[in-house]
Amino acid sequence: MAPFIRLKSISKHFADVVAVDDLSLDIEKGELFCLLGASGCGKSTLLRLLAGFESPTKGVIEIDGQDMAGVAPADRPVNFMFQNYALFPHMSVADNIGYGLRRAGMRGTELAERVDSLLKLVRLHKLGGRKPHQLSGGQRQRVALARALARRPKLLLLDEPLAALDKKLREDTQFELVDIQEKLGTTFIVVTHDQEEAMTLAGRIGIMDAGQLVQVDAPRRLYERPKSSFVADFLGTISFVDAVVASRDQTSITIGGYLNICAACDDDLPVGAAVKLAIRPEKIYLSRTKSGNVNEIEVVVEDLAYLGFATNYRVKTASGQMFKLQQQQRRSLDAPLSWGETGYVHFDPQDVIVLQD
């Protein structure tokens, strides 16, 4: 069976700027897919191509098996939720939500009931008569969502849906959005530059850079097993070690030189191959005394930041290699290492990511 949404070698050029560059992507029905990337990476353009506000310079967009070339935004089974919500300022909440339904010819009690059920869905059932400027940011966001869902689109496109909300409200709204998506089973494509938001919302995330998808995967795999140093560096914090393979056996490689690090690796890497090792901060353990574990390295504390629930360290080996690590505060009585003190870090070979770029 063909995927619900299929992008085949899509390119979009604006004058001499390439916003989307030969990008292909399949999305299944009912998925909550996140496009994540820095601003200007082409993710919003991709969304506008799907909505039909722009047409691709090259390539084919298929939604539900139908080629979208030449199909106007109004005629696509797609609705769009705008970054700043784009509510109609002169209309009440109910009229905003009912706008698309009226266009579809719905009138009278049928219209009223549908608007009512949408208001209930987004928990605004007492505010139908208000004007947008009488609502809080979070309420406006929910009106925009209800309005975009009103025509029961097969696909909903959300452009930075939570960016205009403050942090606390954003966290609550993230879960609400996922709930509504699961309840309706509509396919959602969300564009965001906020990693945490993408991780919370998405079933799959596509990371974009310079108009191309760098990696498409589930949040966990993207974080734990990035395929390139760009993705590793883009998501969260990470320490890189440039190295050359010194020896290898069935399941691991060892690098030599200044540092001796053993890393789990199934790839067929010959001795002498240049690699980049990457380790997440929470996978590195720091202690005052030698423990005798594998991958144990003596370090000096360069910098530390106390966060309450944890402490972030930057430590340096004798050879000048830096590691960023995060130590959870399990017991408040632990005397943490301080600036300039010497300690030992160690990490599991399984937690070392081997990158070849």
Added chain:
Amino acid sequence: MGRMNGLVLSLGALGFGILYLPIIIMVIFSFNAGKLVSVWSGASLKWYAGLLENDQLLSAFGTSLLIAVWAATIATIFGICIAVAFVRFGNFRSRLALSAIASAPLVMPEIVTGLSMLLLFISMESLFGWPSGRGVDTIIIAHATFGMCFAAVVIQARLRDFDMAIEEAAADLGATQPFIFLSITLPVIAPAVVAAWLLAFTLSFDDLVIASFVSGPGSSTLPIVIFSKVRLGVTPEINALATVMIVVVAVAVIGASWAIRRRLSGRDQNQ
């Protein structure tokens, strides 16, 4: 600091005094019982009563009102078109030249506008017989012509900070272009449209120079009648009439600024 304040205050008082004292005196003397415009001899409303009996003035007032309403309406419609063209159609060719042409009448001496309009109407009449002679219709056309530049400026300003996303949202929800304009764009820019209409109305209502070029027999506007009466000597009746005009224009201007302010405060709340 105190001295500065005093200086600023007295300069301000002087400025406003020069601007408004003559008008206030004129309004006061419109209630004068005597015939002399400069000697107070008791209060009376008789000049206002006299206005109501003066058919020439009343019909001129009616003509002015009719012309101003039509001219303002036509000017506003064209003003919307000009504004939409300049704001929405991006950087089309000859855009600069066109915008210069569209705003030139703002700074064009009225006497030039009036004269060129007159020449246009005369040659049109000799070429294809319309308009036959000068009258209300030619004044309306002339007033609409310079009024639309003002209207375009006011509406452009509003349209420029109009969030295009809300039109896209309407398109996304199934609306097509003419309906989007009527149901979304026009209501959102409505305060500016109202302000533009009132501005064009005011400009037309108190215009003397252009109207005197393109008016014909039987189409004398109020300013034309007042001006011709003043040449025979100022009577308190003229004072009363001028006071009425001030009220009409003031209402229009206050209405326009109220419409603009409402739009501003509405936008603040939206942010």
